[in-house]
């Protein structure tokens with residue numbers, strides 16, 4: 001990869017606009033007071049923001065709702081089946097380090113023993129451009145999860161906001177190709193630029209308001225299986241599913257056939273939520289019969305089952321979205337803190 005570079009902040013829009021000539025460019029933007037990802041062109045680029053967008057960029061790789069195939073049974077022997085895929089080329093700029101890790105987790109889940117071809121088609125056509133976090137927000141705890149606030153992997157290109165310019169590091173051939181499209185926008189970074197980025201990283205690490213002892217919590221979790229804490233912590237849950245739907249690593253889905261003609265149907269898949277009672281409802285019984293069991297599943301899945309299955313990496317990035325979105329203040333850092341103190 002090339003040496004570290006810099007780009008003047010005023011030239012970022014030129015860079016992204018040039019990239020948009022042959023692909024869709026997704027950027028962070030503010031809509032109705034909320035920070036969201038949306039398409040360049042229809043929205044104004046938000047290039048200096050605190051924390052992360054309220055919904056992760058997961059939706060561009062694994063949409064909340066998608067058509068996976070259509071079928072027509074007019075001919076009962078030779079059923080006509082058409083698969084949908086989406087291989088639109090995309091660049092997503094402004095992905096926080098926690099969300100880069102979220103995508104790394106989804107890659108492990110969807111591209112390893114079972115390959116999800118719908119995810120795979122989007123993923124291989126997406127260039128991920130990160131933006132390091134100079135100022136985490138109140139609910140963030142990525143530092144405890146080793147996923148932030150600055151990215152050391154899982155990016156094609158990563159930017160660090162140095163005030164009037166960005167430090168730019170390239171992490172892949174695809175990232176290099178993107179940067180090389182307009183080389184005159186970039187200049188070699190100086191030692192002072194690198195030094196300033198290092199100071200910003202240190203300052204950011206010192207500014208977290210939440211800290212979780214992840215190793216101790218993981219170690220104590222198996223012993224907490226029958227603890228009263230699951231019932232106590234889940235008591236106020238209203239089963240809205242917001243914690244799952246905003247999570248960058250939650251990946252469960254439901255599949256439904258929607259009839260759209262006498263013999264024709266479309267097979268859809270939708271995000272699902274382990275916090276909803278119907279998630280484990282079967283004909284004879286519900287295997288997670290109460291909210292305590294469902295909350296325990298959410299935490300065990302992130303901190304025990306995912307690392308057990310995928311090389312030790314936990315399935316929580318510490319992005320804090322589930323804390324921020326929960327209408328009844330159920331807080332994963334508080335729960336892990338209770339487990340760690342047992």
Ligand code: SF4
Pocket residue numbers: 243246247248249250302315316317318319320321322323332
């Ligand atoms: S469990 Fe919560 S803090 Fe962890 S990645 Fe999901 S939304 Fe973020």
Ligand code: SF4
Pocket residue numbers: 236237238239240241242243244275322325326327328329330
């Ligand atoms: S966001 Fe809160 S209330 Fe909603 S399902 Fe999750 S824990 Fe329950």
